[in-house]
Amino acid sequence: MACTLWVLARARDAGLKKLERVPPGVRLVVGDTPEAFDGQPPADAIFVCSMGRELLRSVLPKAPTARWVHSRSAGIEGIVFPGLAESGVTVTNGRGVFSPSLAEWVIGAILYFAKDFRRLVESQRAGKWDPFPPEMVQGRWMGIVGYGDIGRAVAARARSLGMRVRGLRRRAGEPPGDPAPDEMLPAERLTDLMALSDDIVVSTPLTPQTRGLIGEREIRAMKPTGVLINVGRGAVVQERPLVDALRARAIRGAALDVFETEPLPAGHPFYALDNVLLSPHSADQVPGWLDDAMEAFLQNLDRFLAGRPLQNVVDPRSGY
Structure with a gap:
């Protein structure tokens, strides 16, 4: 033709x-x-x-x-x-x-906080012997905002670690695909997902409906031990309330590959926060x-x- x-x-x-x-x-x-x-x-x-x-x-x-x-x-x-x-x-x-590489990055971020790799590296650099008990991720709940191709790839890898998966999608009545989450919530229950899950993964595309979707109300609903991970689009998460929560230690941390403004401007608070893991929108730029x-x-x-x-x-x- x-x-x-x-x-x-x-x-x-x-x-x-x-x-x-x-x-x-x-x-x-x-x-x-x-x-x-x-x-x-x-x-x-x-x-x-x-x-x-x-x-x-x-x-x-x-x-x-x-x-x-x-x-x-x-x-x-x-x-x-x-x-x-x-x-x-x-x-x-x-x-x-891009789903497999993003999913691997998400798992790496979850382990980064659960095993406190930052503390290990800092102790090693300081020549300090500092035993502490790392956490297990087995049995924890992962909440996935946007259970599409990326979300399913993340869920498959989380399952291999013994995590339980709670998904959220706009069309909650559609078949979720493989793997099916342990629980699927409709979009209007976003705050519930934030409150009930240990690790929150944002993998939704940017649309008029998802712009600014994760704001002060949703972040305040998170557990004090919760970690927010964004591999979707930066504008889905409102950065000001996230910075406030991180500074106040209201949540454990955040792992971010995407941002409202890219490149992330010099002097942005994220650079100085020790409970933030940053990636310059390169998690999927694998060989x-x-x-x-x-x-x-x-x-x-x-x-x-x-x-x-x-x-x-x-x-x-x-x-x-």
Whole structure:
């Protein structure tokens, strides 16, 4: 099948080399400005690599024949704009590519606090013999806000440690997938999940409904021994009440891979708090992640060319 594929990417994008493997008959047009697509054959499909919504908003009207838009990222908040859903194109994302690495990071964060690795490192550096009893995570409750692909990957690894899993999702009546949590709560019971769980994992995408979802009320509901872990999107968690709770030792700690503002500004309170574990939005940037993301797209491209159902279809209206 002949196909014109517009690729929204900067010329230095390392993933472009993978596109040398596109099947015969696929014409590639690569650009990072609206003008790069002027006068080009209209796209049948658009692949958003390293560019975002403004470029997609500009070029989509130039491609009236486009039937598919793929986001290399798992989150689609960076490409959604008013009118995308109404355009009728099918939108897919990179869901699943990043879940294993993020899930491993979450488990590492849980063990970091349970075993108090910071104290161990500080004692070693000080040349100090400081025995103390580490905690077990077996039997603890993990609460997962956003029981999607990332949440399920986290749950599977938590189960291997003997943890119990409590999930929360907007569409609580849908089958949760594998593994099923020990308990599934609807979105309106978020405060209950925060109060009942020992470790809170935020893995929900950023949508109008989830922006600022975790605020003062939810953080105050947490156990004093609770740990908040965010591998979803920074804007889902309100940082001011989180900083206040951490300073007051109202909760044990927080492990954060994402932030309201990135890069995290110099002088931000998180840098100085000894009960915070920071990662510069790199928990999923493991060796091979880019190859995996490009491979996922190429597999979907094969489906598109063959007229088969696409994988990882998302709803631009809901954001996932």
